Amino acid sequence: MPDPHGLDFATRALPYLDDVTRFARSLVRARGDADDLVQETFLNAFKGWHSYDGVSDVRGWLFVICRNTWHRLGRREERYVAVEDDGMESLAAARLAGTAISDGRAAIWAASDLGPAIAAAIDALPDVFRAVVLLVDVQDLGYDEAAEALGIPIGTVRSRLFRARRLLQERLLDHARDLGVTTRETAP
Amino acid sequence: MMHDGFDCDEAMRRLWDFLDGELDPARDAEMRAHLAACGHCSGHADFERLFLAAVRAAPAIPGADSTLRHRVVASLVAAGMPNGALPEHEHPRHTDS
Numbered sequence: 001m002p003d004p005h006g007l008d009f010a011t012r013a014l015p016y017l018d019d020v021t022r023f024a025r026s027l028v029r030a031r032g033d034a035d036d037l038v039q040e041t042f043l044n045a046f047k048g049w050h051s052y053d054g055v056s057d058v059r060g061w062l063f064v065i066c067r068n069t070w071h072r073l074g075r076r077e078e079r080y081v082a083v084e085d086d087g088m089e090s091l092a093a094a095r096l097a098g099t100a101i102s103d104g105r106a107a108i109w110a111a112s113d114l115g116p117a118i119a120a121a122i123d124a125l126p127d128v129f130r131a132v133v134l135l136v137d138v139q140d141l142g143y144d145e146a147a148e149a150l151g152i153p154i155g156t157v158r159s160r161l162f163r164a165r166r167l168l169q170e171r172l173l174d175h176a177r178d179l180g181v182t183t184r185e186t187a188p
Numbered sequence: 189m190m191h192d193g194f195d196c197d198e199a200m201r202r203l204w205d206f207l208d209g210e211l212d213p214a215r216d217a218e219m220r221a222h223l224a225a226c227g228h229c230s231g232h233a234d235f236e237r238l239f240l241a242a243v244r245a246a247p248a249i250p251g252a253d254s255t256l257r258h259r260v261v262a263s264l265v266a267a268g269m270p271n272g273a274l275p276e277h278e279h280p281r282h283t284d285s
Contacts, residue, residue: 010269017260018251025249035256042260046267087201094200097235109238118246136208137243143210162204169239 009049016059017042019139023063023149026134027070029127037073041066063149089162096166100173108176121171129164136161194222199229207236 021038028034045065052061100106108114122130122138135146136157143161147154176182199222205211206219223230252260265271 009264010271014261014264017257021252021256022249035259038252038256039260039263043263043267046264046269090201090204091197093236094203094232097232101231101235106235106238109235109242111242114242115246118243122243122246133243134249137240138246138248140244143208158205165204165239168243172239 009046012058013042013045013049013062016062019059020062020066022139023066023135024070026131026139027067027127029123029130037066037070040069040073044069060145060148064151067149067151089159089166093162093166093169096169096173100169100176104182105173105176108172108179108181111181114172117172117175118168121168121175124171125164125167129160129167132157132160133164133168137165194218196226196229199223199226200232203229203233203236207233207240 017038020041021034024034024037024041025031028037041062045062048065052058097106100108122133125133131150132146135141135149136143141149143154143157146161147157150157199219202211202215202219206216211219223233261271
């Protein structure tokens with residue numbers, strides 16, 4: 001007789017293997033450590049499948065198990081002094097945008113070969129910023145989904161995300177300057 | 189500059205939330221009205237939209253490769269998950285050719 005518990009897990013949880021893998025790789029840089037985390041997450045989820053309420057989003061439930069497993073394995077977030085004023089981050093980003101628009105570096109966003117530079121800039125972010133930008137901007141989670149997955153308040157997601165975007169823009173606009181992307185004309 | 193009840197600083201404070209679809213309908217409508225009336229802020233919004241599009245177009249994080257997939261499934265089967273419900277490509281002994 002088939003085991004309904006195991007069959008249910010195989011058909012409802014296992015299809016999220018790719019999503020959980022991407023989530024783990026957002027939390028953990030080293031590929032081997034991330035893969036260990038994925039395996040441990042699915043084992044813990046299988047053992048705890050009876051506690052799943054059958055209604056809530058399975059993917060979100062798996063993300064929470066992944067994050068808890070990550071913490072239990074002793075991998076904790078680096079200490080980060082929060083920038084809680086996300087309004088100030090937004091205004092700082094606006095000033096940066098104003099400068100880049102006026103000097104022409106804004107044209108860098110249309111460059112067709114920007115992907116590797118963006119990937120490198122994301123990878124250079126501190127862990128807490130990297131995780132949030134990967135979840136929201138790359139994997140398209142909402143602020144609330146990212147907050148639940150990471151176990152942090154939505155306000156912290158916003159402040160980390162806005163800071164991460166500004167750091168990315170600074171790095172990529174420096175890259176634009178290095179490439180000579182500008183429309184500013186020099187005075188005769 | 190004031191447009192529709194709030195100034196450009198307020199518009200810039202709300203811009204990321206707006207672009208991420210996180211504003212409530214009333215504030216979203218206020219932002220749309222402000223951006224329609226303010227060339228300065230709409231220029232900034234275009235800048236940020238293009239930036240986000242470039243980030244989203246960057247190489248995605250890969251999902252599970254076949255090695256990890258087989259490893260996870262094998263460990264689940266060892267823990268008691270029946271493999272009868274798994275599609276053929278998920279079986280632990282299946283190998284990609």
